[in-house]
Amino acid sequence: MEDIVKLFACCIPVKGHIRSIICDIQRMKYDFIPNTLYEILIIHENKSLAYIKEYYGNEHDETIEQYFAFLLESEYAFICQEKDITRFPKLDLSWQSPSLITNSIIDLPEEQLNLDFHGISKQLDELGCNALQIRCYKDIKLENVAEILKAFSRSRLRHIDVLLKFNSGYTSDDYEPLFADNPRLFFLTLHSANENTIFSPQGTTLCIHLTTKKISSAADCGCINPSYFSPNIATFTEAQNHNTCLNRKISIDSSGNIKNCPSMNENYGNIRNTTLKSVAESKKFKELWNLNKDKVSVCQDCEFRYICTDCRVFKTDDTDIYSKPAKCSYDPYTATWAD
Amino acid sequence: MILILSRGKSETTTEIVIDWIMRLGGNYIRVNGDDISEKDNPYGINISNEFSKFNISGEGIDYDSLTSDNKINVVWYRKWIIPYGAEYLKLIGDGDLAAKVQFHLSGEANGASYGLYSQFLNAKWLDNPLIIRSLQKPIILKIANELGLNVPATLITNNIKELKGFLKLHSRIVTKCITDGIFLTVNGIDYGMYTKEITWLEIGELKTEYFYPSLFQELLDKMYELRIFYLNGKVYSMAIFSQNDPQTAIDFRKYNLRNPNRYVPYKLPEEIEQKLRLLMKKLDLKCGSIDIVRKKDGAYYFLEVNPLGQFGMVSGPCNYYLEKEVAKYLIKNDK
Numbered sequence: 085m086e087d088i089v090k091l092f093a094c095c096i097p098v099k100g101h102i103r104s105i106i107c108d109i110q111r112m113k114y115d116f117i118p119n120t121l122y123e124i125l126i127i128h129e130n131k132s133l134a135y136i137k138e139y140y141g142n143e144h145d146e147t148i149e150q151y152f153a154f155l156l157e158s159e160y161a162f163i164c165q166e167k168d169i170t171r172f173p174k175l176d177l178s179w180q181s182p183s184l185i186t187n188s189i190i191d192l193p194e195e196q197l198n199l200d201f202h203g204i205s206k207q208l209d210e211l212g213c214n215a216l217q218i219r220c221y222k223d224i225k226l227e228n229v230a231e232i233l234k235a236f237s238r239s240r241l242r243h244i245d246v247l248l249k250f251n252s253g254y255t256s257d258d259y260e261p262l263f264a265d266n267p268r269l270f271f272l273t274l275h276s277a278n279e280n281t282i283f284s285p286q287g288t289t290l291c292i293h294l295t296t297k298k299i300s301s302a303a304d305c306g307c308i309n310p311s312y313f314s315p316n317i318a319t320f321t322e323a324q325n326h327n328t329c330l331n332r333k334i335s336i337d338s339s340g341n342i343k344n345c346p347s348m349n350e351n352y353g354n355i356r357n358t359t360l361k362s363v364a365e366s367k368k369f370k371e372l373w374n375l376n377k378d379k380v381s382v383c384q385d386c387e388f389r390y391i392c393t394d395c396r397v398f399k400t401d402d403t404d405i406y407s408k409p410a411k412c413s414y415d416p417y418t419a420t421w422a423d
Numbered sequence: 424m425i426l427i428l429s430r431g432k433s434e435t436t437t438e439i440v441i442d443w444i445m446r447l448g449g450n451y452i453r454v455n456g457d458d459i460s461e462k463d464n465p466y467g468i469n470i471s472n473e474f475s476k477f478n479i480s481g482e483g484i485d486y487d488s489l490t491s492d493n494k495i496n497v498v499w500y501r502k503w504i505i506p507y508g509a510e511y512l513k514l515i516g517d518g519d520l521a522a523k524v525q526f527h528l529s530g531e532a533n534g535a536s537y538g539l540y541s542q543f544l545n546a547k548w549l550d551n552p553l554i555i556r557s558l559q560k561p562i563i564l565k566i567a568n569e570l571g572l573n574v575p576a577t578l579i580t581n582n583i584k585e586l587k588g589f590l591k592l593h594s595r596i597v598t599k600c601i602t603d604g605i606f607l608t609v610n611g612i613d614y615g616m617y618t619k620e621i622t623w624l625e626i627g628e629l630k631t632e633y634f635y636p637s638l639f640q641e642l643l644d645k646m647y648e649l650r651i652f653y654l655n656g657k658v659y660s661m662a663i664f665s666q667n668d669p670q671t672a673i674d675f676r677k678y679n680l681r682n683p684n685r686y687v688p689y690k691l692p693e694e695i696e697q698k699l700r701l702l703m704k705k706l707d708l709k710c711g712s713i714d715i716v717r718k719k720d721g722a723y724y725f726l727e728v729n730p731l732g733q734f735g736m737v738s739g740p741c742n743y744y745l746e747k748e749v750a751k752y753l754i755k756n757d758k
């Protein structure tokens with residue numbers, strides 16, 4: 085009986101044009117591997133080391149041994165007896181959600197804040213939405229933010245992120261009550277700040293993130309770089325068949341228009357006279373949900389395609405819905421980042 | 424109608440099951456034990472010659488009111504607990520008397536729960552608290568063994584002589600709670616109860632011949648651990664590779680957050696699955712979390728069943744969508 089070096093089911097190789105990665109979707113990290121190792125892992129899956137060495141004419145024994153030593157040391161693989169191979173099935177990569185809408189973005193109107201947030205909260209509940217991001221590009225009073233958050237305090241949301249403009253008139257003490265009153269508020273980003281820093285309010289695991297980046301409108305969205313990669317099971321499985329940005333998302337832009345994403349032109353009616361449900365159920369609205377990276381040019385050859393986010397607004401070719409995100413500088417054909 | 428008996432806080436699994444119930448068109452009412460202890464949520468459980476009735480209503484709970492007139496066909500008994508109000512204990516002060524009274528009061532709060540159960544005796548339960556209460560670790564071990572599952576050699580004793588003999592025989596042993604361990608927070612510090620190895624060193628430090636009743640088990644030379652969620656005949660298994668990591672080698676719950684153990688889907692041999700089905704049937708349980716160890720020599724050793732075990736930790740890493748399966752089961756039995 086021979087021993088097999090077997091990948092853990094949560095460590096999944098993804099092939100790119102000139103190199104591959106192993107996505108460790110449990111420990112949420114990834115590692116580069118050469119395409120030759122990818123080939124060995126896929127074509128010669130569940131074969132013994134001796135068999136693989138022989139397959140390559142015993143000319144690359146040392147390299148193959150190094151490969152496997154790396155997999156074992158990094159705990160991407162374990163030693164499995166041949167008879168136990170069937171005990172370790174692959175991870176089912178299907179993605180399911182009980183919610184018609186899983187996430188939502190609301191851009192706050194610039195002038196008056198007279199949106200019916202209680203009504204919106206009820207509507208999002210009806211759709212089963214769990215995550216909400218509230219964004220404001222201009223100065224806003226904290227008491228107004230608190231008032232808006234209050235409207236969501238009894239909703240089914242599990243996660244709220246808030247993005248505000250940094251205001252030197254407030255100290256961290258002023259922000260803390262926001263967290264205390266809203267246990268579902270996890271992340272507060274303050275843009276246009278005078279420094280870059282992340283800290284947690286006393287005794288919490290919550291996060292306040294200050295960034296010097298100026299975010300002046302929804303047009304500042306759509307950036308892609310490795311710090312936005314999410315090598316986790318939720319993204320990896322969703323990315324198999326869905327768009328990692330737009331799938332089951334509904335947004336309200338700063339004029340109250342209902343859209344897939346606030347940066348888009350197409351709108352499906354205004355929140356003042358259209359229900360989110362009627363939009364979410366319309367066929368047209370869902371069209372982009374299944375446009376995954378396997379269908380996007382260039383991205384389909386990229387090793388990051390199942391951990392990367394996407395953007396269908398800012399594209400390299402405005403007229404081609406399948407073209408690569410414009411704000412990505414990666415070239416999988418040379419494996420280099422332009423910036 | 425599905426009745427969910429849960430608790431108020433940090434119950435993500437319950438919430439996902441509810442999301443699925445709503446999605447799949449089921450009807451449910453959720454009652455949290457915490458709500459029942461709140462002063463502004465009045466409840467009454469009536470058992471009399473004339474009528475039998477339960478009602479609860481109040482602010483801050485996510486249903487308008489529940490009475491036993493709602494036709495409850497199935498009850499999901501999930502992490503239900505009625506906390507006993509600390510404010511009442513303050514009236515007695517601290518010290519020995521308070522400690523004893525506290526013990527009694529928690530029993531009384533528990534008793535009130537049975538009043539609630541009494542109103543839904545004819546519903547189907549997932550699972551019935553009366554059955555769950557009767558399942559103690561040593562009894563389950565004995566039954567499992569009778570059904571042909573390997574179990575680790577186990578000793579419950581109160582004296583050093585027996586313990587020494589046991590250690591000599593098995594060379595490495597552990598101790599763990601006979602009942603379920605609890606988590607305590609005292610003065611802001613968290614304390615957990617874990618499985619711990621006992622060596623000659625620890626025994627040597629004991630000052631007396633006798634000690635508090637304790638359970639010991641031979642330490643199994645494990646290849647990996649298996650955590651299994653059982654639901655109505657279906658067996659969902661996950662392997663936990665903890666052996667590489669000394670921090671979790673004895674008890675995988677001592678999580679290593681930096682380099683977490685490996686959790687991967689697993690397929691048990693059909694013969695073991697069949698024995699687990701027999702066991703669950705014998706114990707009269709429709710669902711539960713089962714712990715098994717696979718030894719280095721390949722043999723499977725049954726450790727325990729926890730009827731109220733978390734299944735989120737199996738569902739997530741293995742992508743099993745168990746919350747959906749539980750929702751489907753509840754909806755199917757709601758008639």
Ligand code: SF4
Pocket residue numbers: 308377382383386387388389392393408409412413414415416
């Ligand atoms: S090429 Fe596509 S998949 Fe690759 S990093 Fe850029 S946007 Fe992401």
